[in-house]
Amino acid sequence: MSGLDEILNLIEAQQKQSEDSIIKAAENKAAQILHDGDTKAQKAYDEFIKRSSAQAEKDYENACNSVDAEMKRRLLSCKVELIDRAIEETVSKLKEQPDKEYFDMILALTERHIQPEKGVISFGSRDLSRIPSDFESRLSELAGKKGGQITVSDKAEDIEDGFILSYGLISENCSFRSMIESDKESVRDTAATVLFG
Structure with a gap:
């Protein structure tokens, strides 16, 4: 092999080594x-x-809280509806009592509001037409025990039930609806306790 071939082979080997490197x-x-x-x-x-896991967990928790809040809102709405219905049914039953029981209840309610002065009790047209014969004497007796005097007005008031008790310029509306409205939260609380424990 000539020297040139050796040089070429050496260059080729170095080139191959360089390529491999x-x-x-x-x-x-x-x-x-x-x-x-x-x-x-x-x-x-x-x-x-x-x-993603943290966001999914947060979204799940928010969804659960939202559903829980909606369920509580609906449950409360349902309870309020049931309570209001129970109140309406109670008022209806009170209004539809036989005359004697109804006016016994009216006397008991009146006794709580009697003042030691002259007053007038007024009824709606339906109640005015069904007052028992002994009602006025029983009412006078109750008022007398408290040092007062009450007469029954012969003029019908614009109320469905109950009565209006007036002492001069001061009148107290004791219709069932008015009494419930004036103490609505307490009435609802009592009804809720009876209905839901």
């Missing part, structure tokens, strides 16, 4: 890039899963 370095660099990419991708994936 460059290819190996490129493969190592590519492997490092792939590894770094996989690491970054895994880290990004893990962070995304963590954020």
